[in-house]
Amino acid sequence: MNFILVRDALIALLVADGLESGYRVLGHKGPAQSALGLTGENNLVQVCLAGAKFPRDKSSGTSVLYHDLKFAINITVAAKASADVAVLDNPESTPLQLQTALLGVKSAESRIDLALDALYAKICTVLYNALNIDLDLEEELMSRWLNDYEKGVPTYHGALCTLDGTLQFTCGIDETFTGDLGQPLIGFDIELRTGEDEYDPNIAITTN
Amino acid sequence: MDNLVQLAESDLEDLIEGDWSLPVVLISPEGVVYDTSANDPLLPLVGQVIRETIVENPDTGGQIVVHKPVVSIRRSSLERVPEPLERWCVKIPDSPLSGAPMESYTISRPTEDGSTLGFIQLYLQALEQEV
Numbered sequence: 001m002n003f004i005l006v007r008d009a010l011i012a013l014l015v016a017d018g019l020e021s022g023y024r025v026l027g028h029k030g031p032a033q034s035a036l037g038l039t040g041e042n043n044l045v046q047v048c049l050a051g052a053k054f055p056r057d058k059s060s061g062t063s064v065l066y067h068d069l070k071f072a073i074n075i076t077v078a079a080k081a082s083a084d085v086a087v088l089d090n091p092e093s094t095p096l097q098l099q100t101a102l103l104g105v106k107s108a109e110s111r112i113d114l115a116l117d118a119l120y121a122k123i124c125t126v127l128y129n130a131l132n133i134d135l136d137l138e139e140e141l142m143s144r145w146l147n148d149y150e151k152g153v154p155t156y157h158g159a160l161c162t163l164d165g166t167l168q169f170t171c172g173i174d175e176t177f178t179g180d181l182g183q184p185l186i187g188f189d190i191e192l193r194t195g196e197d198e199y200d201p202n203i204a205i206t207t208n
Numbered sequence: 209m210d211n212l213v214q215l216a217e218s219d220l221e222d223l224i225e226g227d228w229s230l231p232v233v234l235i236s237p238e239g240v241v242y243d244t245s246a247n248d249p250l251l252p253l254v255g256q257v258i259r260e261t262i263v264e265n266p267d268t269g270g271q272i273v274v275h276k277p278v279v280s281i282r283r284s285s286l287e288r289v290p291e292p293l294e295r296w297c298v299k300i301p302d303s304p305l306s307g308a309p310m311e312s313y314t315i316s317r318p319t320e321d322g323s324t325l326g327f328i329q330l331y332l333q334a335l336e337q338e339v
Contacts, residue, residue, distance in 0.1 A: 032263065032271035046268065074268035081314050082338040088235065088297050088312050098239030102295045105314055108333050152267040156316055158274030159334040164266040 002139050002173045003052060003069050009135035010071060010169065011047050017126040018045060023119060029074075035160040038078035043119050046074040050168070054175075064174045066142075071169040075119050078162045079112040081105055108161035109154050116163050120149060123167060137173075144171035217326040220282040221247075224327055229254035232279055233310060235297035236288055245285040255281035257300050277313065279330045280322075289328060292318035298332055 011027040018025045023043040030046055038044055050072035054065050087093050087101040126132060127146050134141050148168040155162050225245075232255040234242040245251045257279050264272045279300060283289055290296045295314060302311040316333035 029268075030270060032273055035264075035272050035274040038272065046270070074270070076266065076268060076270065076272070078272070078274075080334040080336040081316075083297075083312075083314070083335050085312050085335050085337045088299075088335070089310075093239075095239030098235050098241070098297075099237065100239075102235065102237055102239065102297060104338070105295050105335070106338065107314075108316070150267075155264045155266065155272075155274070156333070157264070157331075158262055158276040159313070159332060160274055161316075161333070162264055162266060162272050162274065164268045164270075166268060 001067075002175050003049065003067055005137055005139065006069060006135065006141065006171065006173055007047075007049050007071070009137055013126065013132055013135060014045055014047060014073075014123070017122070021122045021126075023075075023122065033076070035078040035158065035162050038076055038162065039080065039160070043115065044074075044076045045119070045123065046072075046076075048072055064176050066172055067175045068143075068172050069170065071171075073123060073167040073169055074164060075116065075123065075167070076162065076164040077112060077115040077119055078160045079108045079115050080160055081108045082111060109156055112154055112161045112163045116151065116165055120165060120167070127169065139173055142172040142174075145169070213326075217282075217284065220284075220326050224256050224280055224282045225254050225285065228256060230257045230301055230304070231310075232257070232281060233299040234286075234290070235299075236290075237294050237296065240288070242287055246287045247282075247285050253281070253285060255279045275334075277332045279332065280327050281330065282327050283321075283325065286328075290315060290319055290330065296330075297335070298330055300332075 011025065015025045022041045023045055026044065026046045028046065028048050030044070033044060048071065049069065051070040053068045055068055083105040084101040087097050124146060133144070146167060146169050150166050152164040231252050233253065236242065243253050245253050257277065259275060259277045261273050262276050264274055266272060277300065279298060298313045298315060299310040300313065301308040312335045313332035314335055316331050320329045322328070
């Protein structure tokens with residue numbers, strides 16, 4: 001079916017862009033991840049078909065069917081706090097240098113928000129790139145749209161902060177189903193037989 | 209000892225600073241390095257370093273395993289106790305091996321105190337070099 005081609009093309013496009021832009025792509029909902037493995041170049045993108053439907057008002061059940069597809073693109077990042085660690089780790093650092101380094105600490109919560117926004121921007125850029133408008137498919141892709149981006153809540157209970165978001169990629173494609181329609185029914189031979197009409201308007205009907 | 213609370217505090221010398229302790233170095237927001245005990249400046253500052261992991265379950269439904277280092281320090285061993293919203297640096301060994309290098313962290317949320325105010329718990333957030 002064509003939706004499988006769309007799914008594979010979408011994953012392939014994101015994998016190719018991930019290699020270039022610096023994120024990792026799974027074509028399914030992945031197993032448990034380590035927060036350490038979600039930082040920087042390992043920001044995670046998970047793509048899967050989240051739902052689909054054949055709208056009843058588009059076509060009948062025996063012609064080419066319009067397939068409305070909904071893909072979930074989950075993006076997850078993790079971040080540490082940042083500071084001038086070289087100064088903090090240097091035993092020769094003066095109190096003033098240490099104080100300055102501590103003033104420059106950026107919390108993981110603030111950095112992770114920026115990291116997720118950056119990843120969201122990368123996904124939008126590649127999916128809305130005019131060169132990728134048809135996902136390199138021969139079939140025409142209709143009504144493609146990236147919508148319903150929703151950002152999660154940062155979790156900050158550990159050494160690293162994690163944050164996720166979900167985008168919805170929707171599109172439509174025609175599906176053609178093959179199959180044997182079967183033999184035509186043997187037709188009924190219908191013959192209309194009418195009897196003689198015994199009614200004669202010239203003969204008066206009398207009643208006693 | 210005057211009472212049991214004071215006895216409990218003195219017991220922290222064994223419970224927190226005993227054989228299971230590891231060296232801890234604190235750097236205050238003023239840039240002052242604290243690496244010795246306020247109770248005895250000849251002794252290093254030590255505490256209980258517990259490294260556990262927790263599993264987060266974000267909205268995507270996927271699970272994420274996060275390391276959760278927590279340091280408990282006897283309050284009386286501190287010359288200055290971290291206050292909420294202050295930016296401190298906390299250094300702990302990166303492994304239990306002897307001579308392991310110290311790893312830098314910052315405090316991720318307000319400290320929690322022991323029930324008798326005898327010790328504090330620091331929840332750490334990993335630090336990386338800014339670029």
